[in-house]
Amino acid sequence: MSTLRVWVEGVGLWSPQLADFAALGSVLGGGVPTPPPARPAAARLPPNERRRAPESVLLAVEVADQAVTMSTRDAATLACVFASSHGDQPITDYMCATLAQAPAELSPIRFHNSVHNAAVGYWTMASGCHAPSTAVAAQRASFGAGLLEAASQVLAERCAVLLVCSDTAGSGPLREVTGCAQVFGCALVLAPAAAPSSIAALDLQLLAEHADTPLPEPLAGWRHGNPSATSLALLASLSQGSGRCRLAASGTLGLQIDVRHVEREFAA
Amino acid sequence: MMPMLTTPLAVTAYTATSALGHGLTAQLDALAHGRSGLRPNDIGSAPLACWIGRVEGVETTALPPALADWDCRNNRLAWLGLQQDGFIEKIQIARARYGAARIALLLGTSTASIGATEEAYRRLDADGGLPDDMLRPAIHTPHSLSAFVAAALELTGPCLTVSTACSSSAKVFASAARMIRLGLVDAAVVGGVDTLCDSVLFGFNALELVSTAPCRPFDVARDGISIGEAAGFALLERSGMAADAPQLLGYGEASDAHHMSTPHPEGLGAELALRDALARAGLEAAQVDYINLHGTASRKNDEVEAALVNRSFPVTTRASSTKGYTGHTLGAAGIVEAVVALLAIEHGLVPGNLGGESPDPDCGASFAWRNERQRIDVALSNSFGFGGNNACLAFARAGFGA
Numbered sequence: 001m002s003t004l005r006v007w008v009e010g011v012g013l014w015s016p017q018l019a020d021f022a023a024l025g026s027v028l029g030g031g032v033p034t035p036p037p038a039r040p041a042a043a044r045l046p047p048n049e050r051r052r053a054p055e056s057v058l059l060a061v062e063v064a065d066q067a068v069t070m071s072t073r074d075a076a077t078l079a080c081v082f083a084s085s086h087g088d089q090p091i092t093d094y095m096c097a098t099l100a101q102a103p104a105e106l107s108p109i110r111f112h113n114s115v116h117n118a119a120v121g122y123w124t125m126a127s128g129c130h131a132p133s134t135a136v137a138a139q140r141a142s143f144g145a146g147l148l149e150a151a152s153q154v155l156a157e158r159c160a161v162l163l164v165c166s167d168t169a170g171s172g173p174l175r176e177v178t179g180c181a182q183v184f185g186c187a188l189v190l191a192p193a194a195a196p197s198s199i200a201a202l203d204l205q206l207l208a209e210h211a212d213t214p215l216p217e218p219l220a221g222w223r224h225g226n227p228s229a230t231s232l233a234l235l236a237s238l239s240q241g242s243g244r245c246r247l248a249a250s251g252t253l254g255l256q257i258d259v260r261h262v263e264r265e266f267a268a
Numbered sequence: 269m270m271p272m273l274t275t276p277l278a279v280t281a282y283t284a285t286s287a288l289g290h291g292l293t294a295q296l297d298a299l300a301h302g303r304s305g306l307r308p309n310d311i312g313s314a315p316l317a318c319w320i321g322r323v324e325g326v327e328t329t330a331l332p333p334a335l336a337d338w339d340c341r342n343n344r345l346a347w348l349g350l351q352q353d354g355f356i357e358k359i360q361i362a363r364a365r366y367g368a369a370r371i372a373l374l375l376g377t378s379t380a381s382i383g384a385t386e387e388a389y390r391r392l393d394a395d396g397g398l399p400d401d402m403l404r405p406a407i408h409t410p411h412s413l414s415a416f417v418a419a420a421l422e423l424t425g426p427c428l429t430v431s432t433a434c435s436s437s438a439k440v441f442a443s444a445a446r447m448i449r450l451g452l453v454d455a456a457v458v459g460g461v462d463t464l465c466d467s468v469l470f471g472f473n474a475l476e477l478v479s480t481a482p483c484r485p486f487d488v489a490r491d492g493i494s495i496g497e498a499a500g501f502a503l504l505e506r507s508g509m510a511a512d513a514p515q516l517l518g519y520g521e522a523s524d525a526h527h528m529s530t531p532h533p534e535g536l537g538a539e540l541a542l543r544d545a546l547a548r549a550g551l552e553a554a555q556v557d558y559i560n561l562h563g564t565a566s567r568k569n570d571e572v573e574a575a576l577v578n579r580s581f582p583v584t585t586r587a588s589s590t591k592g593y594t595g596h597t598l599g600a601a602g603i604v605e606a607v608v609a610l611l612a613i614e615h616g617l618v619p620g621n622l623g624g625e626s627p628d629p630d631c632g633a634s635f636a637w638r639n640e641r642q643r644i645d646v647a648l649s650n651s652f653g654f655g656g657n658n659a660c661l662a663f664a665r666a667g668f669g670a
Contacts, residue, residue, distance in 0.1 A: 002451055080523075087410055087431075092382070096389035099466040103314045104473075111471035111656055115378065116410055116431030121655025124523040127622050130540055132441055132521035133657060137410040137429040145428045148452075149443060156446035173389065177405040206426070206452065208369060240342040250427040251415055253369070 004204040007262075009160070009197045011072065011238060012187035013064030014040050014059060015222065015229075020066055024232075025239045027218070040185075044075070044126045052109075053122065055089040059185040060119035060166045061126065063155070068188035069128075072166045072197050073160060076146030078189065079153055082120035082135045083146030083165040085227035086178050088113065093172035119164070131159075132186035141210075142167075143186075143231040144249035150190055151204055160191040167228040184226035186235060198263035200238055203258040213245040273516035274548040277445055277504045279663070280362075283353040284607040285345070286594040287321030291352030296611050299619040302639060304593050306399035306482045306494050311464050313390060316473060319482045321496025321595025323348070338416040340384035340407050340461045341457040342377070346417055349461065349499025349546065358503060359421050359457060366454040372426040374419050374443050376436025376460035378599030378653075380429070381412040383465035413461050425453050433653030434562070436460055437500065438602030441661055442519040444504050448573055458537070462599040468495055475529060480523035483565035483596070484623040485589035486574060489563045496595025500603030502570040505638045514610050517551065517646070517662040519670070520544030524656025535572040538562075538650065542580060545648065545660040556585045556662075557644040558612050559634075560605045563589020564596050565623065569652065571630060578632040587634045591659050592623030602651040606661055613665045616643050621647075 009020040018024055019036035026033040040062035042050055050058070060082060068075045086092075091114045098106050112118070117135035124133050132153075138145035143165040151164040166185030170178040191198070213233040215223060223229040230247050234257055237243040241261035249255040283291055283605035287305025298305060298423025306319045329344040331441075350356050361369060375519060388402035400410075401587060414429045424449060430439050444456035462468075472478045472495060479492035522540035524532040530633050531538070546553060558582070561573055590608050597604050612618060618640040627637060645668050649661045 004450070004452075045494045084410070085409065092385065094473070095467055096382075096386050099313070099386050099470060100389040100392075103312075103316075103466055103470040106472070106474045108474035108476075111467070111474055114467070114471070115433045115528075115654045117433055117653065117655040117657055118528065120432075121523075121657065122526055124525040124656060125527070128525050130523050130525055130537060132442075132656075133432075133523045134430055134443075134521075135432050135655075137431060138427065139406070139409055139411040139415060140412075145426065148426055149428055152443070152446040152450055152452060156449050172395060173392060174385065174408065176397055177403060177408045179405065209423075250425075251418065253426060254426040 003094055004191045006151045006202050007194055007198045008188055008200040008202060009108060009191050010071030010189035012063035013235060014062050015184045024235055028236060028239055042094035049122065054088055054091060054113055055154055056168045057119045057122050058215050059168060059183060060164050061123055063166060063185040063187035064123055064162055064164050067189045068162060071189035073189060076096050076129045076226050077131060078160050078162040080120050080123060080133035080162045081146055081150040083142040085139055085142040085167050087116045087182055089168060089170040089174055089178060093174045097172060136249060140227045141248035141250050142227055144247045146254045148255065149250050154192050158192050160189060163188045163190060165228045165231055167226050173215040183224040184222060184229040186231045198262050199264055201260045201264060205256045206249060207254035210248040211246055273550050274445060274518045276507050277448060278507045279502050279516055279610060280505050280510045280513045281355055281358040281503040282607055282610055283355045284498060284500035284604050285323060285349040285352055286597060286604055287496050288593055296615060298593055299528060300617060301458050302620060302622060304482060304622055306595055311596040312466055312469050316469055318478045318482050319494045322464060322495060323497055330622040335419060338402055338407060340381040342381040342383060342413055342461055343416045345463050345499045345645055346461045346496060347420065349501060350420060355501055360457050361501060368422055368424040370425055370454045371416060371423050372412060372444055372447050372453040372456040373423045374428050374440040374456055374458050375414045375417060375604055376440050376599050377413045377432045377462050378431060378433050378436055379462060379465060379467055382405045382467050383463055386466050410468040410542040432657040433655060434598050434601050435651040435653035435657045435659040436599040436602060438651035438659035438661055439521060441470045441516055442521055445519060448506065455503060455505045457501060457503055459603045460600045461499040462597055463497040464495060468598060476568055482623060483591055485563035485565040485591050486570050486624045486628050486635065487620055488626045488628045490570060493564045493566055494595040495596040498594060498597035498604045500607050512666045514613055514666055515664045517664045518545045518549030520660040526656050529654050531569055531572045531652060532656065535576045537656050538652055541658040541660040544661045547663040551646060551662060553581050556581060556646050556648055557587060559619050559648040560609050561585045561587055561589045562650045563591055564609045565591060574628065574631045577634050580633050585634050586618040586636045586640060588619055588621035588636045590619050605649045609649045609663050612647050613644045613663060616641055618642060618654055
């Protein structure tokens with residue numbers, strides 16, 4: 001099967017332990033970076049939206065903004081692929097609990113924020129983006145499947161794509177079945193060709209089986225606690241410059257990714 | 269950036285199951301006779317005065333024992349839908365031809381099997397946890413539908429759920445076209461399923477978007493949607509594989525960047541998606557014979573979409589919404605209405621815009637208020653979703669443009 005080559009121009013990352021992609025480098029170097037404030041800043045959102053937005057939206061917007069800022073691209077021009085295994089679990093928990101007790105009291109705002117594409121919808125509004133946008137899911141493989149979807153857009157449409165993959169922690173009875181214990185989000189800006197802003201080339205290849213690349217602690221624990229953190233295999237390779245990693249692209253397929261570091265031709 | 273001309277794909281199999289009945293013959297018969305599938309709401313855990321498009325026989329559909337862990341209303345409807353029009357047999361043939369890993373499975377849904385999660389919350393254990401029979405992680409997640417259908421069809425290729433509210437199962441055609449173009453796969457099963465559940469009935473009701481009467485798309489007195497449920501699937505292959513199959517000529521996607529639950533007032537995203545689809549298909553607007561509109565019967569959607577039709581198409585392009593037949597099937601609307609567009613081409617039928625008894629004067633002469641019989645070479649389907657998510661698909665009869 002042919003290899004898909006895409007170029008990385010920006011990386012975003014947020015978890016309770018990691019304020020950004022640089023913090024991951026610090027952890028991999030044995031450091032303990034300063035954790036971010038409890039709520040993702042999501043500075044791209046207008047203040048009134050930021051105040052009202054659920055954590056799932058703040059998280060996705062925060063990592064998207066980090067990656068787009070690093071890429072130096074205009075957010076309005078980027079097609080968007082937002083992946084999440086579970087969507088907004090606190091809203092699902094709220095809706096199911098309310099529907100079980102007093103369905104007529106369901107909040108209209110929480111209902112429209114419950115759609116899987118809420119985060120990408122708010123992102124396109126905040127960035128004035130009229131490009132195609134999508135929201136996808138693939139259970140534990142949401143990052144790999146989202147990366148495959150994003151890479152196929154990059155190469156088939158010859159355009160730059162913003163990929164976001166994020167999940168907040170589960171709440172209420174739902175948490176027992178999602179098993180999602182902590183918050184994790186990441187983002188990549190991907191392009192079809194090398195540019196002065198490129199930081200790495202990715203060669204993607206589908207495999208008939210899937211095995212996650214082993215990770216050191218604490219990364220392995222983070223990956224266990226959040227499906228979006230399956231991306232850590234790739235993010236660690238990117239942080240270390242080059243390398244090969246594997247992660248799930250579906251329930252049956254794996255994605256092998258060869259990462260090759262390239263020197264940026266300007267300071268972002 | 270100008271979209272590239274897209275290489276057409278063959279639609280070698282398709283099917284739909286909705287309130288109109290199971291399979292293509294039932295859809296066509298209801299459309300041809302102007303018969304709505306809507307009925308007074310008789311589902312849900314609490315009463316709600318509205319009309320719904322409910323599929324008969326979902327409750328009595330049983331999954332095969334090997335797939336029993338996937339049991340829930342949404343997956344039963346998916347299974348029921350897969351049984352129609354020999355769809356499973358056609359997938360078996362494709363699997364033998366290409367291999368299970370060379371066929372992508374890309375399905376759209378807005379709420380997947382959240383109805384099962386709602387049920388689990390209605391009967392929590394004494395300790396506040398989900399009841400034992402509902403401790404099935406695979407159904408309490410948006411990917412439930414696609415993972416179930418992958419198991420049911422024994423497909424092992426790329427498998428993705430697209431969940432962009434009411435444009436979900438239109439956008440899967442675009443994803444499939446890209447994967448086939450890049451050679452990641454040789455074929456793709458696309459489609460979508462959404463089922464009636466409390467979340468959507470009471471959610472849209474909370475937004476004051478649900479009519480208490482059968483929905484009236486593009487009627488001057490329209491006052492909201494009727495929610496429906498449906499399952500639909502299609503098989504896409506390279507055109508060379510089937511010269512006699514209808515074609516997917518192009519697709520368009522765009523974002524409103526305006527509001528979560530209200531369309532852009534000038535229909536900006538919808539127009540961008542339309543132009544994108546026409547450009548990829550290499551079509552002029554005047555070549556479009558029929559356009560199946562999103563036409564939800566909400567005040568705002570229909571106003572914006574009617575204006576888009578008026579300024580984009582000559583009167584020879586016929587336009588209608590079929591939500592008055594099926595209800596708004598949400599994440600399944602894209603595939604159901606793609607199937608209507610394909611039936612329109614195959615049978616030369618422009619379905620009348622059921623429910624538009626008193627046409628809104630904003631609607632121009634393109635609107636088909638009653639059934640019309642004419643040759644249809646090219647048909648479009650519009651699908652718009654919350655979050656300002658817009659998609660447009662362009663289909664053509666076999667051999668068009670060849």
